[in-house]
Amino acid sequence: MIAFSNALLALTLLSVLLSLASHRLVALVKIMAFQGIVVSLIPLFLEQHMTIGSIMMLQVMILIKGFLIPGFIYVAVKKIKIRREIEPIIGYHASLFTGLIFILISAFIADRIYASQSLPGEHMLLMITAITTLASGLFLLMARYKAITQVIGYLMMENGIYLFGTALAKQTHTQYIVEFGVLLDLLVGIMIMGIVLNNINSTFDDVDTALLGQLKE
Amino acid sequence: MLEFTCLIPIFTGIIAMFLPVRFGRGILVVTALLHLQLTIMAWLGKITPGLPQYFSASPDGLLVLLVTSFIFLFISIYAVSYMSETEIQSEPIYIGCTLFFLATMSMVALADHLIVLWIAIEATTLMSAPLIFLNRSKSALEATWKYVLICSVGIALALLGCFFIILAMDIGNIQVPISFSALSVVATQLDPMWLKAGFIFLVIGYGTKMGLAPMHTWLPDAHSEAPSPASALLSGALLNCAFLGVYRSHQLLYKAGLGDFSGNILIGFGLLSMLVAAVFIFNQTGYKRMLAYSSIENMGIIAFGVGIGGLATYGAMLHLIHHSLIKSSLFLSSGNILLGYGSKLISKTGNMAKVFPKTFTAFFAGFAGISGFPPFGIFVSELLIILGAFQKGRTISISIFIIALVLIFAGASRLVMKMSFGKWDDEILVDENMARVLPSYALLLTSIILCVWMPDNLYQTILSAIATIGGSSNG
Secondary structure, rough: OOHHHHHHHHHHHHHHHHHHHEEEEEHHHHHHHHHHHHHHHHHHHHOOOOOHHHHHHHHHHHHHHHHHHHHHHHHHHHOOOOOOOOOOOOOOHHHHHHHHHHHHHHHHHHHHHHHHHOHHHHHHHHHHHHHHHHHHHHHHHHHOOOOHHHHHHHHEEEHHHHHHHHHHOOOOOOOOHHHHHHHHHHHHHHHHHHHHHHHHHHHHHOOOOHOOOOOOO | OOOOHHHHHHHHHHHHHHHHHHHHHHHHHHHHHHHHHHHHHHOOOOOOOOOOOOOOOHHHHHHHHHHHHHHHHHHHHHHHHHHHHOOOOOOHHHHHHHHHHHHHHHHHHHOOEEHHHHHHHHHHHHHHHHHHHHHHOHHHHHHHHHHHHHHHHHHHHHHHHHHHHHHHHHHHHOOOOOEEEHHHHHHHHHHHHHHHHHHHHHHHHHHHHHOOOOOOOOHHHHHHHHOHHHHHHHHHHHHHHHHHHHHHHHHHHHHHHOHHHHHHHHHHHHHHHHHHHHHHOOOOOEEHHHHHHHHHHHHHHHHHHHHOHHHHHHHHHHHHHHHHHHHHHHHHHHHHHHHHOOOOOOHHHHOHHHOOOOHHHHHHHHHHHOOOOOHHHHHHHHHHHHHHHHHOOOOOHHHHHHHHHHHHHHHHHHHHHHHOOOOOOOOOOOOHHHHHHHHHHHHHHHHHHHOOOOOHHHHHHHHHHOOOOOOOOOO
8 A cells, every 4th residue: 555655745746836837827726736635545555454533534624625715716816807917926837846855954954863862763754745845835835925825835734734644643642632733733824815816806906916015124 | 621712712602693783792892701700710729620521720721711711801892892982893793703712722722732722723724814804805804814724834833743653652661541641751763754754843833823923924814904902812812822832742741751842942932033024024014013023023022032942931931920910902003093993004093192082092001011121010021031041051042032033123113112102193083992901901010010919829830730841030
């Protein structure tokens, strides 16, 4: 089963790189939906034995990460009629390159962590993917002007944290905490941001945070 | 049932949302009184947590709860008068969210479970965001967007910190509930590397909420765009709650024998916050932004004091109390100024001493207090922090500390002088009235009284709160 989970992790990494390079918002939302499903499937192939509870939880995660939230964002994108990020702060090729560098750095960090700790080495790739996703999410959040792209970056960061939780909290009671925490965080972050986005929409015609530049020193 | 301190505001908040505004204002004050009563009962040990695995009445939590509850009462009295003077759209939502905000802050103060604390701090962001967005202007929107986004990123990183601490438990093969009280008993068996990593993420996460530089960027915008009663709550109560998250993590590390590591990180963040505030306060154009930068400075002072340890910790706890009292009073006065001059810009104000003598008294006294002049409590707390740092031989950091204090005083006093005695000959929009000045006076007076006479109960609680990180009141 390890091999299958590695394939999923590779797909996650691919989706991270794709999202860094994509300039059409609809495509970006689709990539995020795909990433959400893949990320929430990963625990299925890592667990030795699953309880009814954790299987139920898995369904909920797939529903939220894969369908609900990308659905919300999709509706928002359609409603405000923006198709692409016109002027990213950091260009697409540069972003893609940064993503590759993130993979290198996270491989290095994961290697150091596993070398110094007596953790089971089989989750090494999981750790690499987790750090890369987290870092790329943060990067996307900072490197784009549009409010929606920032939300997508935040979502990606959350996926990274979820993976981190799965990578680290293997053995014991912690499993539920990982899911519960992210569940709430996801719901909450997106709901409020959705509302805020709505208001951004009705206040100006454009959902561009570059317009939000009134308050500065 | 200590949990009633959270449940009652939630309940009354829901009611207030559906009632006409007149009743809503009454509910706000009544709830504040009830909350204060419950808090005092908790202090006297009359009520205990109903769910001890999630909540506890720790001394540091009780301290924050009391401060929150106390200033909330005065802010709500002020808010009643303020709201009748201004046109607040959707006032029921404002009242409801203020009460929910109080509920979530009480939950932070009482939480003992790692994840419950995290959820509670997340909830404070959610409940306070509508308060900032109340004016529905373009700049309010920008402030809210920044606030929600930056704090969400912070809170996500704090969750990662929680994971790391739980991992430190797993590696040490410890089976205890994931609560601060249970973890501090077994702290020495936790894995130190993951504990340190967890602390760093928790400080970054909760520090974002607390306004530590360089994660402070949301704070000046949010504090200046929110209506004044809400700014007073944000600055006087919310920042303390976020600090509690940092403080609890520091306690855990101290128990694990890593107190030096976490203390140094806190000192670093504290000094950086003070320096950033000193640089940015100099050329502020808005008085609410000036006050917001002063909050960043004061949070830096508290973090610094806690990081130093010993006598300075006692100073930091005093500073927490007095900063909340004085800063919320200042924000309430700034609400009067905003009503009177109709602008947040310092250049549009002036000659306050003549035009608004009562507000001027409160604002100027508050400014003297926040700058560390006697007879206000900040004088004592800053002095204790400086003495404590000298005792520990931290000469370099204490010199940076003092330089930053002087710079901030110099920068802010220039602006305050302009507001108080500068030229101004225009019409005043809304005259000051007693209902909007008395709460400020009361808060300032409390700070003076606490300076000369402190109830024994309060003193003992502060001592037991700081005893867990090796602090004491006699060095």
